[in-house]
Amino acid sequence: MGLFEELATKIQGANKRIVFPEGEDARIQAAVIRLAQTGLIKPILLGDEQAIAATANENHFDLTGIEIIDPKTYPKAQLETMVKALVERRKGKTDFETAEKWVTNVNYFGTMMVYMELADGMVSGAKHPTGDTVRPALQIVKTAPGSTRISGAFIMQKDEQRYVFSDAAINIDIDAQTMAEIAIQSAHTAQVFGIDPKVAMLSFSTKGSAKADQVTKVVEATKLAHEMDPQLAIDGELQFDAAFVPSVAAAKAPGSDVAGHANVFIFPDLQSGNIGYKIAQRFGGFEAIGPILQGLAKPISDLSRGCNADDVYKVALITAAQAL
Numbered sequence: 001m002g003l004f005e006e007l008a009t010k011i012q013g014a015n016k017r018i019v020f021p022e023g024e025d026a027r028i029q030a031a032v033i034r035l036a037q038t039g040l041i042k043p044i045l046l047g048d049e050q051a052i053a054a055t056a057n058e059n060h061f062d063l064t065g066i067e068i069i070d071p072k073t074y075p076k077a078q079l080e081t082m083v084k085a086l087v088e089r090r091k092g093k094t095d096f097e098t099a100e101k102w103v104t105n106v107n108y109f110g111t112m113m114v115y116m117e118l119a120d121g122m123v124s125g126a127k128h129p130t131g132d133t134v135r136p137a138l139q140i141v142k143t144a145p146g147s148t149r150i151s152g153a154f155i156m157q158k159d160e161q162r163y164v165f166s167d168a169a170i171n172i173d174i175d176a177q178t179m180a181e182i183a184i185q186s187a188h189t190a191q192v193f194g195i196d197p198k199v200a201m202l203s204f205s206t207k208g209s210a211k212a213d214q215v216t217k218v219v220e221a222t223k224l225a226h227e228m229d230p231q232l233a234i235d236g237e238l239q240f241d242a243a244f245v246p247s248v249a250a251a252k253a254p255g256s257d258v259a260g261h262a263n264v265f266i267f268p269d270l271q272s273g274n275i276g277y278k279i280a281q282r283f284g285g286f287e288a289i290g291p292i293l294q295g296l297a298k299p300i301s302d303l304s305r306g307c308n309a310d311d312v313y314k315v316a317l318i319t320a321a322q323a324l
């Protein structure tokens with residue numbers, strides 16, 4: 001069974017309500033119609049009702065039976081309850097006036113629906129950059145117990161090959177502690193997707209071949225991650241070739257049980273992580289599934305703005321599975 005057949009089986013019958021703040025987008029509508037037809041989730045489209053209808057008309061989509069919420073016409077009393085809940089959640093950080101403004105933004109509105117359990121998860125980011133999509137989640141939903149940072153992983157898949165790349169979406173510049181936490185979160189994500197994790201902590205250096213603060217950070221992160229989970233197969237610092245190619249590993253990192261066989265790749269910063277996944281996707285022909293947000297208290301997923309309807313469908317299945 002393929003990855004998404006497995007996920008579909010898992011979520012079948014759970015009727016998870018997933019809110020899509022970008023209801024006017026044709027890719028979102030196409031995915032939502034497919035999801036509703038399969039009965040796998042209960043989608044909720046957010047947005048301007050007329051604009052949603054216009055997209056549907058243009059594309060000959062039938063949205064019959066799909067719940068649509070237009071924040072502009074949301075009942076006043078319910079909107080007030082939402083604003084109060086937001087102010088309460090952000091006690092001392094966000095005043096009433098700001099909260100009223102925030103909920104006019106579909107990403108804040110959708111995030112509040114998840115926070116208030118009016119929806120089980122949210123999928124956005126087809127039209128919004130990652131920062132605007134995830135900031136409400138960072139401010140309102142916040143981290144799950146045991147996590148101090150949220151990070152973003154991609155499942156990179158081609159034929160039988162399946163790998164995890166992290167952090168490719170969220171934390172711009174990380175210290176050793178954060179890199180270690182991302183490694184632990186990513187090993188967990190790997191297990192969820194049927195990968196037995198072998199974690200490579202990536203650098204431009206392998207086992208002391210270069211000296212620099214950036215290398216020291218990766219060495220320190222490897223040590224910290226090992227302390228956090230002594231059972232985890234993890235090694236670093238490794239260059240990508242040493243992590244991935246057995247013959248290179250034999251030359252550069254002899255004796256490592258991860259080098260040459262790694263399947264979870266932890267990047268030392270967001271420049272390398274985001275560039276790295278896009279190169280594997282566009283040059284290497286890998287399908288990039290994600291970013292899958294790790295360490296959030298409730299499932300909220302970001303899309304790449306380059307996504308297609310199939311990507312939206314798949315990320316929605318992942319989000320519903322995270323909500324189980």
Ligand SMILES: CC(C)(COP(=O)(O)OP(=O)(O)OC[C@H]1O[C@@H](n2cnc3c(N)ncnc32)[C@H](O)[C@@H]1OP(=O)(O)O)[C@@H](O)C(=O)NCCC(=O)NCCS
Nearest residue numbers: 130131134135138139148149150151168169170171172274
């Ligand atoms: C994620 C991102 C938007 C957060 O930046 P920001 O909004 O400037 O963050 P701030 O530092 O102002 O923090 C806002 C809130 O989020 C929290 N936060 C920020 N990053 C966090 C993280 N990684 N994990 C958990 N919480 C985080 C802060 O603690 C703060 O909470 P508070 O308001 O309750 O005090 C920013 O790091 C970013 O733009 N990352 C890159 C995204 C991107 O473009 N990726 C490439 C495409 S996928």
Ligand SMILES: CC(=O)OP(=O)(O)O
Nearest residue numbers: 130169303304305306
């Ligand atoms: C994940 C990512 O790179 O997102 P975008 O392409 O929207 O910037």
